[in-house]
Amino acid sequence: MSDTDYIKSLLKAHPNFPKKGIVFLDIFPILRDPVAFETLITHFVYHLTSKTIPALPAKKVDVVVGLDARGFLLGPIIAMRLGAAFVPVRKQGKLPGECVSASYEKEYGVDSFEMQADAIKPGQTVVVVDDLIATGGSAKAAGELVAKLGGKVVEYLFIIELTFLQAASKLDAPLYSIVQSDD
Numbered sequence: 001m002s003d004t005d006y007i008k009s010l011l012k013a014h015p016n017f018p019k020k021g022i023v024f025l026d027i028f029p030i031l032r033d034p035v036a037f038e039t040l041i042t043h044f045v046y047h048l049t050s051k052t053i054p055a056l057p058a059k060k061v062d063v064v065v066g067l068d069a070r071g072f073l074l075g076p077i078i079a080m081r082l083g084a085a086f087v088p089v090r091k092q093g094k095l096p097g098e099c100v101s102a103s104y105e106k107e108y109g110v111d112s113f114e115m116q117a118d119a120i121k122p123g124q125t126v127v128v129v130d131d132l133i134a135t136g137g138s139a140k141a142a143g144e145l146v147a148k149l150g151g152k153v154v155e156y157l158f159i160i161e162l163t164f165l166q167a168a169s170k171l172d173a174p175l176y177s178i179v180q181s182d183d
């Protein structure tokens, strides 16, 4: 079985969660299976180190940015494997010190994201990681925060992409997803 089929087989769909009309795709069964979790992380790391990402000369990622909350389960592990920094993007009011912020609309509501102002240095290369991209609102806001600090997003990485919402067109860098869902 391919990595993609293995990971896909563990995703659980919950119709009408967190509200009517949304089919929530749950990634937690992957994390319950250590072999699947290892496969997932290794897949991302292999992608970042052995494939050609046009905006990533010398294949060097300086910073992995993970999005609150499920991006925190993936980002730090990927960052450690790459020898890169991990930087969290958190929902408003959770981070101490000076922060930059950006608000965004998502599949089921409005929210605001923040990043610590000294977390990324001008010119650093960044990958943004999260479990799922739906409308792309949260990823776009994260990209805006990176840009405000002078960083350069070279790729947005997700386990799942809801392709029917066409988020890729909103982003300023390529989108990579392991599983694509079109319904």
Ligand SMILES: O=P(O)(O)OC[C@H]1O[C@H](OP(=O)(O)OP(=O)(O)O)[C@H](O)[C@@H]1O
Residues within 6 Å of the ligand: 067, 068, 069, 070, 071, 105, 106, 107, 108, 130, 131, 132, 133, 134, 135, 136, 137, 138, 139, 167
């Ligand atoms: O592409 P978008 O439409 O922006 O939606 C995707 C975002 O929504 C989910 O997080 P959620 O806001 O539910 O937060 P959580 O991780 O704290 O549950 C998901 O983990 C992404 O972060």
Ligand SMILES: Nc1ncnc2[nH]cnc12
Residues within 6 Å of the ligand: 022, 023, 024, 025, 026, 106, 107, 108, 132, 134
């Ligand atoms: N359909 C979905 N499943 C899981 N997380 C989500 N975040 C936004 N839309 C989602």
